[in-house]
Amino acid sequence: MLLAIGTGIGVANVYYIQPILSLVQRDFDVPPQLIGWAPTLTQIGYALGILLLAPLGDMLSRRSLIVCKGLLLVLALVAAALSPNYAALILTSAAIGLFSSVGQDFIPVAAQLAPDAHRGRIVGTVTTGLLTGVLLSRTLGGLVAQQFGWRAIYAVAAALESLVVLAVWRLLPPLPVSAAGRYSQLMASLVKLWRQHAALRRAVYTQGFLAMSLGAFWSTLALVLAAPPYHQGSGVAGAYGVAGAAGALAAPLFGRFADRTGPLPAIRLGCLLVIGSFVGMWIFSGSLIALAIGAVLFDLGVMAALVSHQTIVNTIDPIARSRLNGVLITGAMFGVAVGAEAGNVELIYAGWPGICAVGVIVGGLALLLRLGNR
Numbered sequence: 001m002l003l004a005i006g007t008g009i010g011v012a013n014v015y016y017i018q019p020i021l022s023l024v025q026r027d028f029d030v031p032p033q034l035i036g037w038a039p040t041l042t043q044i045g046y047a048l049g050i051l052l053l054a055p056l057g058d059m060l061s062r063r064s065l066i067v068c069k070g071l072l073l074v075l076a077l078v079a080a081a082l083s084p085n086y087a088a089l090i091l092t093s094a095a096i097g098l099f100s101s102v103g104q105d106f107i108p109v110a111a112q113l114a115p116d117a118h119r120g121r122i123v124g125t126v127t128t129g130l131l132t133g134v135l136l137s138r139t140l141g142g143l144v145a146q147q148f149g150w151r152a153i154y155a156v157a158a159a160l161e162s163l164v165v166l167a168v169w170r171l172l173p174p175l176p177v178s179a180a181g182r183y184s185q186l187m188a189s190l191v192k193l194w195r196q197h198a199a200l201r202r203a204v205y206t207q208g209f210l211a212m213s214l215g216a217f218w219s220t221l222a223l224v225l226a227a228p229p230y231h232q233g234s235g236v237a238g239a240y241g242v243a244g245a246a247g248a249l250a251a252p253l254f255g256r257f258a259d260r261t262g263p264l265p266a267i268r269l270g271c272l273l274v275i276g277s278f279v280g281m282w283i284f285s286g287s288l289i290a291l292a293i294g295a296v297l298f299d300l301g302v303m304a305a306l307v308s309h310q311t312i313v314n315t316i317d318p319i320a321r322s323r324l325n326g327v328l329i330t331g332a333m334f335g336v337a338v339g340a341e342a343g344n345v346e347l348i349y350a351g352w353p354g355i356c357a358v359g360v361i362v363g364g365l366a367l368l369l370r371l372g373n374r
Contacts, residue, residue, distance in 0.1 A: 008133025010103025045097025057322035142238015215339025263308030273301030278359030
């Protein structure tokens with residue numbers, strides 16, 4: 001339970017910015033072409049944190065690593081709450097993304113503690129916490145910002161992360177270090193792992209494409225809902241996180257499914273759900289109900305693929321789980337960042353149909369990578 005809660009609260013900090021964008025834009029008078037920089041740099045910071053910091057879990061005490069990164073995250077959240085202008089918020093957003101990679105440090109812990117026969121289910125359970133944190137962060141962020149202003153959500157987030165740090169320090173048992181050596185050797189091993197394992201490369205490419213749909217949808221949703229024909233505030237934008245969270249609840253089911261049948265069927269199903277949901281939201285543009293159903297289905301699709309891909313990479317090399325998981329999630333987060341920027345560009349020049357087109361295209365590319373017995 002601690003692992004699921006810790007990963008959810010840690011990763012949630014990356015996404016508080018999304019439902020409050022319209023409030024930030026109004027507060028700082030940010031031009032439309034620049035407002036997307038805060039969520040985009042948050043995602044880039046998150047990806048870099050996973051790539052550069054998460055591998056430390058293979059050579060250092062994971063408990064100490066989680067505590068140190070958590071404390072730095074608290075400082076970044078406080079700085080965001082006190083930002084005097086949009087430039088400062090962009091910089092603190094990048095720092096929040098960098099240290100929010102602490103949420104991913106809980107997944108290798110779960111894989112290390114789990115027996116082989118139940119690893120998919122247990123990793124799926126922790127992933128439920130991660131995805132629920134991601135999706136409900138939008139709900140919490142939107143509601144708190146609507147009632148108390150956008151700065152308040154960063155203060156709340158700092159308090160929650162402080163509680164996680166305290167709980168980890170007191171309750172998480174010490175675990176054996178998987179690898180020895182210098183940090184430079186550890187980072188060099190990432191290149192070796194990438195070259196050695198085709199399964200890792202396919203997982204990263206596929207999940208990266210699917211993650212682009214997340215970035216395109218969630219980074220623009222608050223702006224879409226604030227404009228005609230919806231005219232809705234940040235609270236409604238955040239409430240859609242509840243719809244997306246429904247998909248996260250199925251993570252343990254897909255973990256069990258992958259344990260029994262292998263991961264490929266779940267990955268293909270996930271790709272089809274992403275494609276179908278964006279087609280539906282395109283056809284029924286203007287409907288809040290269709291938007292909610294689409295959010296459930298495509299988040300479910302991305303989640304199904306993520307759990308299955310984590311099952312794949314966590315069995316490639318047991319002593320390199322932190323690094324392998326870090327490479328996978330780095331690829332996914334760069335996908336989210338690219339998708340966020342693509343979504344903002346499409347919103348300016350093509351509107352909602354352009355955003356849906358991004359979702360359909362990237363879902364189709366992901367499916368193409370997973371056709372056949374591979």
